[in-house]
Amino acid sequence: MGHAYTPGLTVTERTVIRKPRLLPIPGTVLAKAGDRVRAETVVARAELPGKVHVVNVANLLGVAPDEVRDYLVKKEGEAVSQDEVIAENRPFIKWFKTEVRSPIRGKVESVSTITGQMLLREPPRPLERLAYVDGAVVDLHPAHGVTVETSCSMVQGIFGIGGETWGELVMAVDSPEKTLSAFQLLGYDLGVAITGTEQVGFTLVITEGFGTIPMAAKTFELLAGHAGQKASISGATQIRAGVIRPEILIPWTTGSPDAGSAGRAVPATERSGIRIDDHVRVIRDPLFGRIGRVTALPTELRQIETESVVRVLVVTFADGTSAVIPRANVELMEG
């Protein structure tokens, strides 16, 4: 497998991306092919079945499950409101009467004469899929959604938390060496690198890694160059098969130069490997976070300090120093 290498993160001033915006269940597509949409535009809508609540009528009334139908006030399919009586017994003395009330507003889904349970379902909840980025609808997926295309600047991060959102891009520091103060984000130790659903009130994209590492100059300059513009951001990360990287997308608006014409698309397939002069980021200690240029790609295997025998490359840094690094421990700076 001679081509094994770590695909890099894309940081590019101009690209065209396509975002499928699909519902998890079939619904109604609201946008049409060719529509211009904004991040907040609802492009598709569906109804999620409501939550189910279980009421054991037999236990509450003290009757056998197979008798439960005799005591029902509400039948299957009937609507109920909260606290409405759904079943009751009919004792000789009214004082001993027991009523079972609905804990929710909804309808009776089913009644079981084996368990004596009544299943009540809440009304369906609307689920909306937004466009997430400003752009144009280029493809329709009937009953499921659309694909939105946008011409934008793009920064892929390595790891993020929080869902999709958008807003104005503001710089918090004026140089990549400056530190943003650390604070506890989640309040728990994140175990597995699948994120995007955290409810933390904000979305975070990490561009380099964990530790005190300056942001790559190219990334910082790109973001600084678009300060004040609208950006879409997603923290969703999945590092297992089917990789998803967190991202910052800054759509080129109609006023931008070349807006509307297709820029360079993000390559859909992997490159054949790392080449001489490629810019790479070192992604493992002891030189973690350093960025340099590939100056040699020896073909023979080398023994490293751990005594493992691996493929290596030589990286030369801006200060003129060089280091021999396992190929597995660098990442291409793409875009």
Add this chain to the structure above:
Amino acid sequence: MTGSAQPSRQMTAAQPLHVIIATDCGSTTTKAILIEKLGNEYRQTFRGEAPTTVEAPFEDVTRGVLNSLAELEELSGRKILDGERIITPNRAAQGEPRVGVDIYISTSSAGGGLQMMVAGAVQSMTGESAQRCALGAGAIVMDVLASNDGRLPHEKIERIRSLRPDMILLSGGTDGGTVTHVVEMAEYISAAEPRPRLGISYQLPLIYAGNKDARDRITEILGGKTSLVITDNIRPVLERENLGPARTKIHDLFLEHVMAQAPGYKKLLEWTGAPIMPTPAAVGLIMETIAKKENLNLIGVDIGGATTDVFSVFGGVFNRTVSANLGLSYSVSNVLAEAGLASILRWVPFTIEEQTLRNRIKNKMIRPTTIPQTLDELQIEQAIAREALRLALAHHASLATGLKGVQQERTISDIFEQKTSGESLIDMLQLDLIVGSGGILSHAPRRVQAMLMMVDAYEPLGVTRLSVDSIFMMPHLGVLSTVNEQAATDVFVRDCMIYLGTCVAPIGRGKDGERCADYTITFGEGRSPECGTLAFGELRLFPLGRDDRAQIELRPAKQVDLGEGKGVSVTRDVRGGEVGLLLQLPTDSQKRLAALIRWHRAVDLYPGKG
């Protein structure tokens, strides 16, 4: 199922097999091996690999398979492919000995493997039986639902709806026992209207393997909403599990539904000469086959990037568990969360700042394909591996138990020894062999590192042999054993297993430096015996080659047990390996760092320092 250009399963199974190719389509890499009959025995001769192509942009698993076979062709000089067709059978009879193969077989864990949800009436009884059944079939169990699992009904329904498994196994009640509880679970499943993970156009497969008296009701409730299959009860009576029929159904449905939905698998199913198996099911099968053939109690472990699978066979009973979030790359951070920093640090032979270690572990999680470049990094990774292995075995031991809820027959002599039902089957003193697999073990720069990682994590007692899988070919051999057991066991013994040696570990307590036992080791011809005294807290290594045997006699101190009782001398035959004979004595050392450095030096664990 059988393509016109491809061999039928019946035909290939009946043919003598001389050349076999097998692939394992993993979540990231498709690994192919070539097995050839050389003289009277089968040997694994070449291997090739290529990235798995289930995901976009390819979305066709056969691309990766063809690429791995192309590499195999290149390395072996055998012509295997005719365009995109596997040439079968081999053409030796036609005077072309280097053309074609007799059978192609495969396993798969691509696209996340087989993900199941199981449900039972009582959590510790049918719930656990259902879990054991699904795990043994090679599944990842996403959740175990039971009437008494502590969740409210609507929480259960929400959970079922949000999970999206590949299939559900519903059990509950012994035959003639409770109907109510199992119907209740069926009602929850029905209300949740669960959808399958892959494909939106087909119904979720559901296997019912519970009380046979409830079958009509289950069919009524779930027949229209799921693709319902009914099979024998996995717990017909409390005293007995009957997991076979349900496991067979899981495999059938895996092929018919789950695999058929995954990109390219329809084509792959046509190519193979035996049903495709989930990777862990195949690994389990080869371990079970070897344990039964050699009459061994064994523990096997496969530690990967995301998960750690543990297999055991004790007294002929096979068990498998998968710790879904204990791995060394994607889920490495979870090992830290579950084990705690102190547990990891106790294996690191130098001091390191807590935040630095946390950052390094998180960076490994987000860049899982990187490798340790410095000795410190290697030592940290191996420390984490010890904890992942330890936690996964603890998890396994909690599920590999006797049946719970079984009435115990007691005699008057049992009054003082109250044994409960459902005790763990894992008995380290009865353990004969540990088989380690996964990059951190198979590719450790020094074999002794792999051996010590397993010894530290598992703390074997008495006399235990250890080995590692050379290039992770156990899945291939598992599926091969269904076609030709001799070929599978030949390759397993000769090419798959790398024996590391034997570990001897007494049980007992004493102060470091005090006498623990006296020993005499008698080697084969031409080597003088060695004898001496072993102290508590000591670690000793005696070279003993792969094909060498020795006899060790140990005369323990009065508080030390070697498996025959305290103070009783034992004599054992031991076998060597690439590392040799390791004697590990118990310790009470409080000076952890100094002890670690001493042990590491004693067995020459790392180069230079440490």
